[in-house]
Amino acid sequence: xxxxxxxxxxxxxxxxxxxxxxxxxxxxxxxxxxxxxxxxxxxxxxxxxxxxxxxxxxxxxxxxxxxxxxxxxxxxxxxxxxxxxxxxxxxxxxxxxxxxxxxxxxxxxxxxxxxxxxxxxxxxxxxxxxxxxxxxxxxxxxxxxxxxxxxxxxxxxxxxxxxxxxxxxxxxxxxxxxxxxxxxxxxxxxxxxxxxxxxxxxxxxxxxxxxxxxxxxxxxxxxxxxxxxxxxxxxxxxxxxxxxx
Amino acid sequence: xxxxxxxxxxxxxxxxxxxxxxxxxxxxxxxxxxxxxxxxxxxxxxxxxxxxxxxxxxxxxxxxxxxxxx
Numbered sequence: 001x002x003x004x005x006x007x008x009x010x011x012x013x014x015x016x017x018x019x020x021x022x023x024x025x026x027x028x029x030x031x032x033x034x035x036x037x038x039x040x041x042x043x044x045x046x047x048x049x050x051x052x053x054x055x056x057x058x059x060x061x062x063x064x065x066x067x068x069x070x071x072x073x074x075x076x077x078x079x080x081x082x083x084x085x086x087x088x089x090x091x092x093x094x095x096x097x098x099x100x101x102x103x104x105x106x107x108x109x110x111x112x113x114x115x116x117x118x119x120x121x122x123x124x125x126x127x128x129x130x131x132x133x134x135x136x137x138x139x140x141x142x143x144x145x146x147x148x149x150x151x152x153x154x155x156x157x158x159x160x161x162x163x164x165x166x167x168x169x170x171x172x173x174x175x176x177x178x179x180x181x182x183x184x185x186x187x188x189x190x191x192x193x194x195x196x197x198x199x200x201x202x203x204x205x206x207x208x209x210x211x212x213x214x215x216x217x218x219x220x221x222x223x224x225x226x227x228x229x230x231x232x233x234x235x236x237x238x239x240x241x242x243x244x245x
Numbered sequence: 246x247x248x249x250x251x252x253x254x255x256x257x258x259x260x261x262x263x264x265x266x267x268x269x270x271x272x273x274x275x276x277x278x279x280x281x282x283x284x285x286x287x288x289x290x291x292x293x294x295x296x297x298x299x300x301x302x303x304x305x306x307x308x309x310x311x312x313x314x315x
Contacts, residue, residue: 124312133311137304144300152293159292178280181268188261196254204254208309215310228307235299239290 112229120222136232144236151240 093101115132122129154162166175189207196204214220272281289295 119311130312133304133307137307140300140304144296148293148296152291152296154291156292156294159295163288174279182280182285185261185265185268188264192254192257192261201254203252205252205258207258210258211310221311224310228303228310232300232303232307234286235290235296235303239287 108233112226112233116222116226116229119225120218120220122221136229140232140236147237148240153239153241 115136119129119132122132193207196206211224215224269282272279289299
Protein backbone atom coordinates (compact mmCIF):
# COMPACT_ATOMS: atom_id res chain seq x y z
CA UNK A 1 0.00 0.00 0.00
CA UNK A 2 1.36 3.46 -0.85
CA UNK A 3 2.50 5.33 2.19
CA UNK A 4 0.07 8.19 1.59
CA UNK A 5 -2.88 5.82 1.76
CA UNK A 6 -1.95 4.50 5.15
CA UNK A 7 -4.18 5.90 7.77
CA UNK A 8 -2.42 7.28 10.77
CA UNK A 9 -2.89 5.03 13.78
CA UNK A 10 -5.76 6.02 15.95
CA UNK A 11 -4.77 6.72 19.53
CA UNK A 12 -6.03 4.05 21.88
CA UNK A 13 -8.78 5.71 23.82
CA UNK A 14 -9.32 4.63 27.37
CA UNK A 15 -6.48 2.12 27.20
CA UNK A 16 -6.17 0.27 30.45
CA UNK A 17 -2.97 -1.69 30.90
CA UNK A 18 -4.18 -3.38 34.06
CA UNK A 19 -7.18 -4.81 32.23
CA UNK A 20 -4.96 -5.96 29.36
CA UNK A 21 -2.50 -7.48 31.79
CA UNK A 22 0.46 -5.80 30.10
CA UNK A 23 2.10 -3.21 32.26
CA UNK A 24 4.86 -2.73 29.70
CA UNK A 25 2.47 -0.98 27.29
CA UNK A 26 1.32 1.57 29.83
CA UNK A 27 2.67 4.77 28.28
CA UNK A 28 2.01 6.77 31.39
CA UNK A 29 4.93 5.04 33.15
CA UNK A 30 8.28 6.66 32.80
CA UNK A 31 10.34 3.46 32.54
CA UNK A 32 8.28 1.96 29.71
CA UNK A 33 7.55 5.09 27.70
CA UNK A 34 10.06 5.62 24.86
CA UNK A 35 8.60 9.07 24.26
CA UNK A 36 9.32 10.28 27.78
CA UNK A 37 10.18 13.99 27.70
CA UNK A 38 9.90 14.08 23.92
CA UNK A 39 6.24 14.97 23.84
CA UNK A 40 3.95 16.60 26.29
CA UNK A 41 0.55 15.04 26.65
CA UNK A 42 -2.11 17.60 27.58
CA UNK A 43 -3.87 16.82 30.84
CA UNK A 44 -7.24 16.97 29.05
CA UNK A 45 -6.27 14.32 26.46
CA UNK A 46 -8.31 11.13 26.43
CA UNK A 47 -5.73 9.05 24.58
CA UNK A 48 -2.85 7.10 25.97
CA UNK A 49 -0.53 5.97 23.19
CA UNK A 50 1.78 7.96 20.91
CA UNK A 51 1.83 7.50 17.11
CA UNK A 52 3.82 4.59 15.80
CA UNK A 53 4.34 5.65 12.20
CA UNK A 54 8.03 6.32 12.63
CA UNK A 55 7.51 9.79 11.17
CA UNK A 56 8.54 12.97 12.86
CA UNK A 57 6.00 15.63 13.65
CA UNK A 58 5.00 17.74 10.66
CA UNK A 59 6.59 15.31 8.21
CA UNK A 60 4.99 15.26 4.80
CA UNK A 61 3.99 11.96 3.28
CA UNK A 62 4.09 11.87 -0.48
CA UNK A 63 3.62 8.86 -2.67
CA UNK A 64 4.94 8.85 -6.23
CA UNK A 65 1.78 7.17 -7.52
CA UNK A 66 -0.54 9.60 -5.77
CA UNK A 67 1.50 12.58 -6.97
CA UNK A 68 1.17 11.45 -10.57
CA UNK A 69 -2.54 10.75 -10.34
CA UNK A 70 -3.54 13.77 -8.28
CA UNK A 71 -1.37 16.85 -8.85
CA UNK A 72 -3.05 18.63 -5.95
CA UNK A 73 -1.70 15.94 -3.58
CA UNK A 74 1.77 17.39 -3.98
CA UNK A 75 0.94 20.07 -1.45
CA UNK A 76 -0.79 17.83 1.01
CA UNK A 77 -0.60 15.62 3.52
CA UNK A 78 0.89 16.40 6.86
CA UNK A 79 0.91 13.93 9.69
CA UNK A 80 -1.45 15.18 12.33
CA UNK A 81 -1.66 13.73 15.78
CA UNK A 82 -2.36 15.14 19.20
CA UNK A 83 1.35 14.76 20.00
CA UNK A 84 2.57 16.66 16.99
CA UNK A 85 2.85 20.40 16.63
CA UNK A 86 2.11 21.15 13.01
CA UNK A 87 4.31 23.46 11.03
CA UNK A 88 3.80 24.73 7.51
CA UNK A 89 5.13 22.31 4.90
CA UNK A 90 8.03 23.48 2.77
CA UNK A 91 7.48 24.94 -0.65
CA UNK A 92 6.92 21.83 -2.75
CA UNK A 93 6.20 23.52 -6.06
CA UNK A 94 8.24 22.50 -9.10
CA UNK A 95 11.50 24.35 -9.56
CA UNK A 96 10.33 26.14 -12.72
CA UNK A 97 7.21 27.40 -10.99
CA UNK A 98 9.22 28.66 -8.02
CA UNK A 99 11.64 30.48 -10.36
CA UNK A 100 8.76 32.06 -12.24
CA UNK A 101 7.22 33.18 -8.97
CA UNK A 102 10.52 34.69 -7.76
CA UNK A 103 11.01 36.50 -11.08
CA UNK A 104 7.48 37.93 -10.94
CA UNK A 105 8.04 39.09 -7.35
CA UNK A 106 11.33 40.78 -8.30
CA UNK A 107 9.75 42.42 -11.35
CA UNK A 108 6.79 43.74 -9.34
CA UNK A 109 9.11 44.99 -6.57
CA UNK A 110 11.21 46.98 -9.05
CA UNK A 111 8.02 48.36 -10.62
CA UNK A 112 6.65 49.36 -7.19
CA UNK A 113 9.90 51.18 -6.28
CA UNK A 114 9.87 53.04 -9.61
CA UNK A 115 6.21 53.98 -9.20
CA UNK A 116 6.83 55.20 -5.61
CA UNK A 117 9.77 57.31 -6.72
CA UNK A 118 7.69 58.85 -9.50
CA UNK A 119 4.74 59.42 -7.15
CA UNK A 120 7.03 61.07 -4.58
CA UNK A 121 7.76 63.89 -6.99
CA UNK A 122 4.09 64.71 -7.64
CA UNK A 123 1.65 66.90 -5.76
CA UNK A 124 -1.92 66.28 -4.68
CA UNK A 125 -3.36 68.38 -7.51
CA UNK A 126 -1.43 66.80 -10.35
CA UNK A 127 -3.23 64.71 -12.92
CA UNK A 128 -0.53 62.06 -12.66
CA UNK A 129 -1.10 61.54 -8.93
CA UNK A 130 -4.84 61.12 -9.43
CA UNK A 131 -4.42 58.78 -12.39
CA UNK A 132 -1.76 56.75 -10.56
CA UNK A 133 -3.90 56.13 -7.48
CA UNK A 134 -6.96 55.33 -9.61
CA UNK A 135 -5.06 52.86 -11.79
CA UNK A 136 -3.44 51.16 -8.81
CA UNK A 137 -6.87 50.73 -7.21
CA UNK A 138 -8.32 49.28 -10.41
CA UNK A 139 -5.36 46.91 -10.84
CA UNK A 140 -5.75 45.76 -7.23
CA UNK A 141 -9.43 44.87 -7.72
CA UNK A 142 -8.70 43.00 -10.98
CA UNK A 143 -5.75 41.14 -9.42
CA UNK A 144 -7.81 40.27 -6.35
CA UNK A 145 -10.50 38.61 -8.48
CA UNK A 146 -8.20 36.92 -11.01
CA UNK A 147 -5.62 35.59 -8.55
CA UNK A 148 -8.10 34.74 -5.83
CA UNK A 149 -10.76 32.94 -7.86
CA UNK A 150 -11.33 29.57 -6.21
CA UNK A 151 -8.66 30.23 -3.60
CA UNK A 152 -10.63 32.16 -1.01
CA UNK A 153 -10.61 30.29 2.30
CA UNK A 154 -14.24 30.78 3.32
CA UNK A 155 -17.55 31.95 1.92
CA UNK A 156 -18.86 35.20 3.38
CA UNK A 157 -21.66 33.37 5.16
CA UNK A 158 -19.28 30.91 6.84
CA UNK A 159 -16.97 33.75 7.79
CA UNK A 160 -19.79 35.79 9.31
CA UNK A 161 -21.03 32.77 11.26
CA UNK A 162 -17.56 32.03 12.60
CA UNK A 163 -17.10 35.69 13.58
CA UNK A 164 -20.37 35.76 15.50
CA UNK A 165 -19.38 32.53 17.22
CA UNK A 166 -16.00 34.00 18.13
CA UNK A 167 -17.30 37.18 19.78
CA UNK A 168 -20.07 35.46 21.72
CA UNK A 169 -19.89 35.63 25.52
CA UNK A 170 -18.17 32.73 27.23
CA UNK A 171 -14.83 33.04 25.44
CA UNK A 172 -11.53 32.70 27.26
CA UNK A 173 -10.23 35.52 29.43
CA UNK A 174 -7.35 36.22 27.01
CA UNK A 175 -9.74 36.57 24.06
CA UNK A 176 -11.97 38.99 25.98
CA UNK A 177 -8.97 41.11 27.04
CA UNK A 178 -7.64 41.13 23.46
CA UNK A 179 -10.98 42.22 22.02
CA UNK A 180 -11.32 44.94 24.67
CA UNK A 181 -7.84 46.37 24.06
CA UNK A 182 -8.23 46.28 20.28
CA UNK A 183 -11.64 47.92 20.58
CA UNK A 184 -10.25 50.60 22.91
CA UNK A 185 -7.32 51.40 20.60
CA UNK A 186 -9.28 51.44 17.35
CA UNK A 187 -12.22 53.26 18.93
CA UNK A 188 -9.82 55.77 20.51
CA UNK A 189 -8.14 56.56 17.19
CA UNK A 190 -11.42 56.91 15.27
CA UNK A 191 -13.12 58.86 18.09
CA UNK A 192 -10.25 61.27 18.66
CA UNK A 193 -9.78 61.84 14.93
CA UNK A 194 -13.48 62.62 14.59
CA UNK A 195 -13.36 65.01 17.56
CA UNK A 196 -10.32 66.79 16.13
CA UNK A 197 -12.04 67.08 12.78
CA UNK A 198 -15.15 68.63 14.37
CA UNK A 199 -13.14 71.09 16.55
CA UNK A 200 -11.02 72.26 13.55
CA UNK A 201 -8.31 73.85 15.69
CA UNK A 202 -4.49 73.79 15.36
CA UNK A 203 -4.40 72.51 18.96
CA UNK A 204 -6.27 69.40 17.88
CA UNK A 205 -4.52 68.02 14.79
CA UNK A 206 -6.26 65.25 12.88
CA UNK A 207 -4.42 62.07 11.95
CA UNK A 208 -4.55 63.25 8.36
CA UNK A 209 -2.73 66.50 9.19
CA UNK A 210 -0.07 64.55 11.10
CA UNK A 211 0.49 62.33 8.06
CA UNK A 212 0.57 65.50 5.96
CA UNK A 213 3.78 66.56 7.75
CA UNK A 214 5.43 63.49 6.22
CA UNK A 215 3.75 63.44 2.80
CA UNK A 216 4.62 67.11 2.32
CA UNK A 217 8.21 66.13 1.45
CA UNK A 218 8.94 64.17 -1.75
CA UNK A 219 10.88 61.46 0.09
CA UNK A 220 8.19 61.05 2.73
CA UNK A 221 5.51 60.94 0.04
CA UNK A 222 7.43 58.30 -1.90
CA UNK A 223 7.99 56.15 1.19
CA UNK A 224 4.35 56.44 2.22
CA UNK A 225 3.29 55.45 -1.31
CA UNK A 226 5.56 52.39 -1.18
CA UNK A 227 4.09 51.37 2.19
CA UNK A 228 0.58 51.90 0.80
CA UNK A 229 1.40 49.72 -2.22
CA UNK A 230 2.79 46.95 0.00
CA UNK A 231 -0.34 46.98 2.15
CA UNK A 232 -2.53 46.84 -0.94
CA UNK A 233 -0.52 43.95 -2.36
CA UNK A 234 -1.02 41.96 0.83
CA UNK A 235 -4.75 42.69 0.93
CA UNK A 236 -5.00 41.66 -2.73
CA UNK A 237 -3.11 38.37 -2.70
CA UNK A 238 -2.36 37.51 0.94
CA UNK A 239 -4.01 34.76 2.95
CA UNK A 240 -5.01 32.65 -0.07
CA UNK A 241 -5.05 28.89 -0.48
CA UNK A 242 -2.04 27.54 -2.38
CA UNK A 243 -4.15 25.83 -5.03
CA UNK A 244 -7.56 26.44 -6.55
CA UNK A 245 -10.54 24.40 -5.42
CA UNK B 246 12.31 80.04 31.41
CA UNK B 247 11.19 78.85 28.04
CA UNK B 248 8.47 76.21 27.92
CA UNK B 249 7.68 74.17 24.87
CA UNK B 250 3.99 74.46 24.08
CA UNK B 251 2.51 71.07 23.33
CA UNK B 252 -0.98 70.96 21.87
CA UNK B 253 -3.49 68.82 23.78
CA UNK B 254 -4.30 67.00 20.58
CA UNK B 255 -0.67 66.00 20.16
CA UNK B 256 -0.60 64.68 23.72
CA UNK B 257 -3.66 62.54 23.02
CA UNK B 258 -2.10 61.14 19.84
CA UNK B 259 1.11 60.41 21.74
CA UNK B 260 -0.84 58.54 24.43
CA UNK B 261 -2.63 56.48 21.78
CA UNK B 262 0.66 55.72 20.02
CA UNK B 263 2.28 54.70 23.32
CA UNK B 264 -0.72 52.51 24.15
CA UNK B 265 -0.54 50.79 20.75
CA UNK B 266 3.21 50.22 21.14
CA UNK B 267 2.77 48.80 24.65
CA UNK B 268 -0.02 46.49 23.45
CA UNK B 269 2.11 45.24 20.55
CA UNK B 270 4.97 44.61 22.99
CA UNK B 271 2.63 42.63 25.25
CA UNK B 272 1.46 40.59 22.25
CA UNK B 273 5.05 39.89 21.19
CA UNK B 274 6.04 38.69 24.64
CA UNK B 275 2.89 36.82 25.63
CA UNK B 276 1.80 33.37 24.43
CA UNK B 277 -0.49 33.03 21.44
CA UNK B 278 -3.63 33.14 23.53
CA UNK B 279 -4.03 36.84 22.77
CA UNK B 280 -5.43 38.12 19.50
CA UNK B 281 -2.43 39.59 17.66
CA UNK B 282 -2.44 41.84 14.58
CA UNK B 283 -1.49 38.94 12.31
CA UNK B 284 -4.54 36.95 13.36
CA UNK B 285 -6.78 40.01 12.96
CA UNK B 286 -5.50 40.58 9.40
CA UNK B 287 -5.84 36.89 8.50
CA UNK B 288 -9.36 36.90 9.87
CA UNK B 289 -10.25 39.92 7.70
CA UNK B 290 -8.82 38.29 4.58
CA UNK B 291 -10.69 35.01 4.98
CA UNK B 292 -13.79 36.01 3.00
CA UNK B 293 -14.47 37.94 -0.20
CA UNK B 294 -16.71 40.47 1.49
CA UNK B 295 -14.27 41.49 4.23
CA UNK B 296 -11.34 41.43 1.80
CA UNK B 297 -13.16 43.70 -0.63
CA UNK B 298 -14.16 46.05 2.23
CA UNK B 299 -10.54 46.20 3.35
CA UNK B 300 -9.43 46.98 -0.22
CA UNK B 301 -11.96 49.82 -0.50
CA UNK B 302 -10.76 51.29 2.82
CA UNK B 303 -7.14 50.96 1.65
CA UNK B 304 -7.92 52.77 -1.61
CA UNK B 305 -9.84 55.55 0.20
CA UNK B 306 -6.89 56.12 2.53
CA UNK B 307 -4.55 56.28 -0.47
CA UNK B 308 -6.78 58.73 -2.30
CA UNK B 309 -7.00 60.98 0.77
CA UNK B 310 -3.27 60.91 1.54
CA UNK B 311 -1.93 61.28 -2.01
CA UNK B 312 -4.63 63.29 -3.75
CA UNK B 313 -6.12 65.49 -1.01
CA UNK B 314 -3.30 66.07 1.49
CA UNK B 315 -0.44 68.44 0.44
